[in-house]
Amino acid sequence: xxxxxxxxxxxxxxxxxxxxxxxxxxxxxxxxxxxxxxxxxxxxxxxxxxxxxxxxxxxxxxxxxxxxxxxxxxxxxxxxxxxxxxxxxxxxxxxxxxxxxxxxxxxxxxxxxx
Amino acid sequence: xxxxxxxxxxxxxxxxxxxxxxxxxxxxxxxxxxxxxxxxxxxxxxxxxxxxxxxxxxxxxxxxxxxxxxxxxxxxxxxxxxxxxxxxxxxxxxxxxxxxxxxxxxxxxxxxxxxx
Numbered sequence: 001x002x003x004x005x006x007x008x009x010x011x012x013x014x015x016x017x018x019x020x021x022x023x024x025x026x027x028x029x030x031x032x033x034x035x036x037x038x039x040x041x042x043x044x045x046x047x048x049x050x051x052x053x054x055x056x057x058x059x060x061x062x063x064x065x066x067x068x069x070x071x072x073x074x075x076x077x078x079x080x081x082x083x084x085x086x087x088x089x090x091x092x093x094x095x096x097x098x099x100x101x102x103x104x105x106x107x108x109x110x111x112x113x114x
Numbered sequence: 115x116x117x118x119x120x121x122x123x124x125x126x127x128x129x130x131x132x133x134x135x136x137x138x139x140x141x142x143x144x145x146x147x148x149x150x151x152x153x154x155x156x157x158x159x160x161x162x163x164x165x166x167x168x169x170x171x172x173x174x175x176x177x178x179x180x181x182x183x184x185x186x187x188x189x190x191x192x193x194x195x196x197x198x199x200x201x202x203x204x205x206x207x208x209x210x211x212x213x214x215x216x217x218x219x220x221x222x223x224x225x226x227x228x229x230x
Binding site: 004040041042043045048058090092100101102103105106107108 | 147149151157158159160161164166205209211216217218220221222223
């Protein structure tokens, strides 16, 4: 089974801190995604990556950046965390740009910014 | 632009009974996929079922089946013989099957409670 692992299930940070959310997948998937999930707003795409060192903005990239130096790892970075970035963050991976477009998700990282 | 609408924010069902979750979508494309994902409380999101638009036959996976009405742009999920483990948030999603940027368009979700 494809496994997508998010390094932290729960994080509490202070306003202005730099936050790293790490995601690792173990099945050589080309594509990786970061979503934000908020009640009543569903899933919103922050960034996605088609390949190593490739990234594209999603629907809500403001306040976030990403890094993909290795194929298996996709990091989400909050340069200066703010309280409105308190949320559940979901990482997902996909085999490639063809086929059934099925995403495999990690368990999520719940971030609280105080 | 494509949209996905789940009109039922919350639903409940008695254990062992059947429930149908609604999803409608809007697109001008003819080649696309539709998905239902399940997110149990504090657990990861998993794929329940998917449907290819060019296939007329409705997809089924054990107790889960869909009613795909392409002309009406409707894609409902039926859960038969509901079990306590079916309690979750269910998301409907749409994706084109064309091009390289095949982003998923998500509905806002339906929270399903299963009563013993």
